[in-house]
Amino acid sequence: MGGCGAEARVDAASVGEASSRSDAAPIVVIDYHKGNLSSVRRGLMRAGWDNVVVSDDPAAIRGAAGLVLPGVGAFYDAITFMRGSGQAQAIVDAVRAGTPILGICLGLQLLLARGDEGVPQDEPGAPLVAGLGLLEGSCTRLSSERLKVPHVGWDQIHVSGEGRSCPLLSGVPEGANVYYTHSYAASDDVDPDQVAARTHYVRSFAGVMWEGNVFGCQFHPEKSSGTGLVILRNYVNVVRAASARGKDVFV
Secondary structure, X not given: OOOOOHHHOOOHHHXXXXXXXXXXXXXXXXXXOOOOHHHHHHHHHHOOOOOEEEEOOHHHHHXXXXXXXXXXXXXXXXXXXXXXXXXXXXXXXXXXXXOXXXXXXXXXXXXXXXXXXXXXXXXXXXXXXXXXXXXXXXXXXXXXXXXXXXXXXXXXXXXXXHHHHOHHHOOOOOOOEEEEEEOEEEOOOOOHHHEXXXXXXXXXXXXXXXXXXXXXXXXXXXXOHHHXXXXXXXXXXXXXXXXXXXXXXXX
């Protein structure tokens, strides 16, 4: 996708200006037959977008005002289902047309170029398999002899220099606590310009990633109390701003 120049960014000021826009088209929570979709849907509705639907239909994905890719399960199983169902191509098409997307937990990992969770040894390219490729880098397992894996519970996000201008983190203080439950995370080969916030557990991994209209949280904003609600509201405002502009292509 290239770098993170200002011309590729969702403008935070335009997000605020569009916050009163009506929500005609839906935000689609993508159903790849894994995960707790209802809690994500409720979170988005609490954040102020009335028209939130859960769908596994590629046509609904292409027609959405915004997309949310939630996540529970294994990378290989999820991306295999998404490719076979046509969801993967629909997501890429929609994002390239300017639709904002938010990946949550496994959803963020699937936005990356590749991952190694659950990949069979005889799979071409093993131990890695291609993800959606909307963000740079790999997803690999957290490994520690001292700290418990999976990483479950509240932990801090530390905003990067890039993250200070990230619309998803508007109003989120440095060191805010968010809720994690995961064993895999973005690896060290991610593009540092796409890392908006980091969390330090086992290794320093990307807690929030951002490139153009592509956003991802390794934690669960729908489970992260007040901070999570702020993040979901910020995403809703990103979607409104994109709709007001007619979905400029950012990637």
